[in-house]
Amino acid sequence: MYVVTAEEMRELDRLTIEQIGIPSLVLMENAGRAVAEEVFRAAGTGRTRWGVLVGKGNNGADGVVAARHLQDAGYDVQLLYVEDPSLWKGESAVQRDIAVHYPLRSEVYVPGAVDWSRFDGLIDALLGTGSRGAPRGPYAAIIEEANASGLPIAAVDIPSGLNANTGSLNKPCIHAFLTVALAFTKRGLEQFPGAEAAGQVIVRRIGIPGGLADKLGVSTFTLTAEEMDEKQGLDAFRKRRSDSHKGSFGHLLIAAGSRTMSGAGVLCTRAAIHGGCGLVTWALPDRISGPLTGLVPEAMLQPMEDNGHGGWSAVAAEQLIPLTEGKEAMVLGPGMGRWDGDTLWMRAVWDQTDVPLVVDADGLNMMASSGTKPWPTRKAPVILTPHPGEMARLAGLTTAEVQADRIGLVRAFAAERGVTLVLKGARTVIATPDGKVYINRTGNSGMAKGGSGDVLAGLIGSLLAQGLHPEQAAVIGVFLHGQAGDRAAADKPSYALTASDLITYL
Numbered sequence: 001m002y003v004v005t006a007e008e009m010r011e012l013d014r015l016t017i018e019q020i021g022i023p024s025l026v027l028m029e030n031a032g033r034a035v036a037e038e039v040f041r042a043a044g045t046g047r048t049r050w051g052v053l054v055g056k057g058n059n060g061a062d063g064v065v066a067a068r069h070l071q072d073a074g075y076d077v078q079l080l081y082v083e084d085p086s087l088w089k090g091e092s093a094v095q096r097d098i099a100v101h102y103p104l105r106s107e108v109y110v111p112g113a114v115d116w117s118r119f120d121g122l123i124d125a126l127l128g129t130g131s132r133g134a135p136r137g138p139y140a141a142i143i144e145e146a147n148a149s150g151l152p153i154a155a156v157d158i159p160s161g162l163n164a165n166t167g168s169l170n171k172p173c174i175h176a177f178l179t180v181a182l183a184f185t186k187r188g189l190e191q192f193p194g195a196e197a198a199g200q201v202i203v204r205r206i207g208i209p210g211g212l213a214d215k216l217g218v219s220t221f222t223l224t225a226e227e228m229d230e231k232q233g234l235d236a237f238r239k240r241r242s243d244s245h246k247g248s249f250g251h252l253l254i255a256a257g258s259r260t261m262s263g264a265g266v267l268c269t270r271a272a273i274h275g276g277c278g279l280v281t282w283a284l285p286d287r288i289s290g291p292l293t294g295l296v297p298e299a300m301l302q303p304m305e306d307n308g309h310g311g312w313s314a315v316a317a318e319q320l321i322p323l324t325e326g327k328e329a330m331v332l333g334p335g336m337g338r339w340d341g342d343t344l345w346m347r348a349v350w351d352q353t354d355v356p357l358v359v360d361a362d363g364l365n366m367m368a369s370s371g372t373k374p375w376p377t378r379k380a381p382v383i384l385t386p387h388p389g390e391m392a393r394l395a396g397l398t399t400a401e402v403q404a405d406r407i408g409l410v411r412a413f414a415a416e417r418g419v420t421l422v423l424k425g426a427r428t429v430i431a432t433p434d435g436k437v438y439i440n441r442t443g444n445s446g447m448a449k450g451g452s453g454d455v456l457a458g459l460i461g462s463l464l465a466q467g468l469h470p471e472q473a474a475v476i477g478v479f480l481h482g483q484a485g486d487r488a489a490a491d492k493p494s495y496a497l498t499a500s501d502l503i504t505y506l
């Protein structure tokens, strides 16, 4: 599904009206009716007294249309104009006049004077994609009162106060149980905290042709199960040819684990095997290889000289580099730890190997320690899998700055560095070097536990080793990882979910 910005949405509206010739009032009628249908579907015949909060732009006009259709369906509807509508212009004035003649009951909002107990629910038609900055004046006051009323709120297009492009919330911002997104979902509805403020998001067509988004070059997408089939060509079972052998599915090298974080290597290696690749070699410090022998019986172990420390500090890059010969991909980083000179070590591996590379965890931190100047583009592709903290170090930002506009950041970073970038966390975003961004919807908070990320790195590495294009490996890996979490959470309380469960349910 396409995901648009406010600016893209405005352009799509304009093209539909001016080039295709569908009158703006027709789009508005479709929009308002769609909102009414969804509110009716959600509220049924039990909650029938609705207040509609109407702003002065087209979002408010959509709300007036919705009010008409709900009144026709037998609801008791009241318009609350946020400011005196006698000054309104354009289509807002048209809808205001229709409301007078229809007639619909209306009043102008006076702060503190509304008896909210008159209503069973509210429709937020205050501000849409034309909103700029934090809601001001009476808009702010009515949003605060509406939220405090405790009534269920259905938002038209976006919750008023939401930044439609980033998902950050202005103060105040409507907290809705339902948002009817018009024509396309918006970036801000697909990223937290916006996704939380929006409640359930339902996208309704209003007459804008879907193909127009492609023509305009919209390049942000959600990942739904259907799109995995159609766009990514994912065969969830990755059917294996009857005459295949272990060599058909690639050989993955994993450099991971150290004395205090050996589990990261175990999880990464197990996930890679469950992800379907033919062979996995796990390179690990010699000191820990003995105790771990047999723990992942399907993998080959490659003990690395470590002077008895159980860490990677004594392992020369020149020891690791030749191991990439004959491998289809490498994962580097989970549980590796840090040591003096590790950034140069990492740079040597980066420059002197030509296998597709997944860099996670400490591998990312080693890169970040060299500053924010991009490393030279490698011959073979790179997938970086930072969580927001690691992303902040890589980009020289704070974690809050990373989270404030995840989509904008990953798109720019991936393009600048020529890498595929997976920024993890609820609604993980994946950016490709050529400017596409995918937003994942699978996964749940049961996965917010140490080890989940190691599983993801192993899985993506496994898919790369099987010959998938980096874009496909990253997208499919993230989708399946979250899906495994969702399957596991269906069988046990999500707080009890473990990283090992993710592997079981892959």
Ligand SMILES: NC(=O)C1=CN([C@@H]2O[C@H](COP(=O)(O)OP(=O)(O)OC[C@H]3O[C@@H](n4cnc5c(N)ncnc54)[C@H](O)[C@@H]3O)[C@@H](O)[C@H]2O)[C@@H](O)CC1
Residues within 6 Å of the ligand: 013, 024, 025, 027, 028, 031, 055, 056, 057, 058, 059, 060, 062, 126, 127, 128, 129, 130, 131, 132, 133, 134, 135, 136, 137, 139, 156, 157, 158, 182, 206
């Ligand atoms: N034909 C069209 O253009 C269509 C527009 N649609 C609706 O139109 C909406 C966008 O409409 P508009 O572009 O008129 O903009 P909005 O309805 O979002 O309203 C913006 C208006 O509110 C004021 N405003 C902006 N930021 C404010 C703030 N922070 N505090 C207080 N007031 C503020 C501005 O003066 C502006 O006129 C969409 O979200 C959607 O609901 C849909 O009906 C589909 C068709």
Ligand SMILES: Nc1ncnc2c1ncn2[C@@H]1O[C@H](COP(=O)(O)OP(=O)(O)O)[C@@H](O)[C@H]1O
Residues within 6 Å of the ligand: 361, 386, 387, 424, 425, 426, 427, 428, 442, 443, 444, 445, 446, 447, 448, 449, 450, 451, 452, 453, 454, 455, 456, 481, 482
């Ligand atoms: N609330 C959540 N909803 C969905 N996925 C989540 C959530 N919290 C964490 N995850 C996923 O779990 C994984 C955690 O990875 P990471 O932060 O690297 O943890 P670690 O390195 O400790 O294993 C990521 O893939 C992340 O997207």
Ligand SMILES: [K+]
Residues within 6 Å of the ligand: 059, 124, 125, 126, 127, 128, 155, 156, 157, 158, 159, 160
């Ligand atoms: K709104």
